[in-house]
Amino acid sequence: MSKLTLSDDVRATHGSKAPMLAMVGGALVLLSGLLSWSADSTVLDDVSVRFYPIGAQIYIMVMGVTAIVLGVLLRKRPAWMSPGRGLRILGWATIAFVLLLALFAIGYETGALANLNEGLPVALVGGVLVLLAGMVTPEVTLDVRRWPKLSSSLEIVVIVVMMAFLLFAVAHALSLESWTFIAFLLMLVGVAGAVLGTGIGGYLGFVGANNRRPLLLAAFLVAFLFPFTQDGSDANMSIATQIIIFAATALGLNIVVGLAGLLDLGYIAFLGTGAYVGAMMSQSAFATIGWKPPFLVVMLIGSLVAATFGLIIGSPTLRVSGDYLAIVTLGFGEIFRLAMFNLDGNNGPKLTNGPNGIPGIPDLNFFGFDFGESHSIAGFELGRFANYYLLLLLLIAFVILVFSRLNDSRLGRGWVAIREDERAAEAMGVNVFGLKLLAFAVGAALAGIAGTIKAHVDTSVSPDQYIFLESAFLLAAVVLGGMGTVVGVLVGASILKLLPEKLREVNDYRLLAFGLLLVIMMRFRPEGLVASKRRQLEFHEDDEELVALTQQEHLLEAQAEAK
């Protein structure tokens, strides 16, 4: 976002007005939540009544309060914070929020912009003021050495609060529909972006890095408790299972793309391999292989077959790299899809039933525990998808474990070296070809396991699930979230899977927005929403301030570890 700032002169002369601007803007935004937004009472759960804030109006009030708080902080700025940056992000988010809701939710849905009442224009003025406040704030260099020093038990409290907030936000988001959902998401992105952007993000990352175990434990506890908040309803659980399968596959891809820096455009084929193995060896009446081993064996075979394909697809890396490799993998991906489409007995052996695929895959059954039936645990009802969700949670825990252990190991450092400079890595004695192959094989094996489970969750497999666009989606999840990070990919995968589910009425524009999103992300934030510091540096080599900041943070982390 470098070009969108004012000159230093303007900042120097008007900088002192920033806190005032922020507070006035924030107050206006806050006020707008109390006003009427629309003359039509049918949109956004009725936002036509004055002094009775509801849904999106409450969200905008949260944004207003955040702006005021940042304005106050601007008056008396802690040395490790930059409220100006937060205000800029918040300003843009407020303007986007207002315009989107005004033009589309109210203007388009009710059929006339005339339905617009005073609330949103007031909010727009407030948003512009907040943005201006952010823009006239003088640039500051953050001093991370002044981070508050909390005792370790307090740090854990911080993490617990963060996680509780996360669970609440997710549960709340899932209960919303259509435009209110978008409003919530925009608010969340705006407020979280603003708060984290002030430098709190870096601090939380630091706290998290100091307490990795409690953090992971808390995160999984939250994920584990999630189905129990759903009252036995399977609607959200079905989305959640899809998200986890997608995220697990994307994490596998992240090993290849994010860690080793090899672009793979045919990755969905590995998920497909797993799914087809799972289907062909299942109890389905249409399964084409007579051998029907227990599921754990199928899972193992699925991952092995996928890993073998990974080795085959990875083998050209000996000779090609970069763009060419991307095209080779794209070619393999297409060959996979076409082969699955063709192997129907007429053109080649009968393995996949061609375009019809393999339907009727029965539910899993572990030692008498039938995944297809509802179970009651401690008074809570868990439906079919909740069962699979818990199984998939184990899978993704395993995938994250593999990913982070590899990332921290000698192999992981080798991958980073290859990604940053292949020749130098080779000269330093890194086994470049071996490590590249390993990245492909491990990533593929993880996707293969996910595939075998996916076959049972979906109850059928067919070639049209494994088109190029799906590979592009996987890649987008990695890129959008943040290459090389676990949290980023989880966020990216959730956004990409959740949005289309929640926005049924604008589903037709899904791919259009997706394409645009990729272009915009690459232009303005190529390192992704949740960037690893190292990646960020690779994309912004000449940003000296970022370099200095990163060095300081590394120093602090090293000190904390030494303690």
Next chain:
Amino acid sequence: MDAFAQQLVNGLTLGSLYALIAVGYTVVYGIVQLINFAHGEVFMIGAFGALSTWLVLFKGQTGLWVLPIMIIGAIIASVVTAVLMERIAYRPLRNAPRLAPLITAIGISVFLQEFVRLFYGRVPFLDFPDAKQKVPFPQIDVVTGKAFEIGNVTIQRSAVFTVGALIMCAAALWYFVNRTKMGRGMQAVSQDPDTARLMGINVDRVIVVAFAIGAALAAIAGVAQGLQVTNINFKMGFLAGLKAFTAAVLGGIGNVWGAVVGGVTLGIVEAMAVQFIPGTFGGSPWKDVWAFALLIIVLVFRPQGLLGAKVVDRA
């Protein structure tokens, strides 16, 4: 023997189409080392541009004189798309890591497909057909219609048009690259952009021209495709683009003549594979598989292509 000759003709036709598109990949790659993944969509938009021109100006007419104007309409649509794409999406990323432009290209590709699918039928004041399904492409006298028969070999009229278009474009391209100032500027930039800049060549303009030339040829290919298949759709760019990229690599990416040779070779190989690979793995269901296999084999064993090209070492 008849079967062989027939497949040769089919292959040549298909190959000419690939070659026309492949030039776009190769000129852009030769100058900025960027795989313009969205080039297939430029081809698709060319076809829609021609159709729109026909619908607006000549609806119902089939005379041959319509064709040049349709081609001009196609070229305008494609060139505008390609130049905008370069300006808005690629130029800001020129010094970014190589992953970024490739992902941008995928984004543009998806965006353009969806844009045509969603909005083509909804252009205000114009009664365009809905592009969510296949759209019939106008048939023009002389270049479509009853096929020629030579012995037992059938030659479609549109095939003659496609091959003729390739020959004429290749000649024009040769003249442009070797005999004009801009063409020589392009050669200089592809050899050494920094020195070329020092010699007073406007590199930015050269890059725009490279995109425009590729787009113009892709537009002609779009018209040829429309005449051959008699209908067009928003998805036609993906596979054609991928095949054309294969052709560009096969010939040696960055080498303009390589694109032509590679395109024709790929077309013929594909046609022959349909006819002559025996057993259940032959025939048209597997022809794309063989094309992609050829792509992989070439990339792995001879990445510089048949005619050779710039050294391929891009990480």
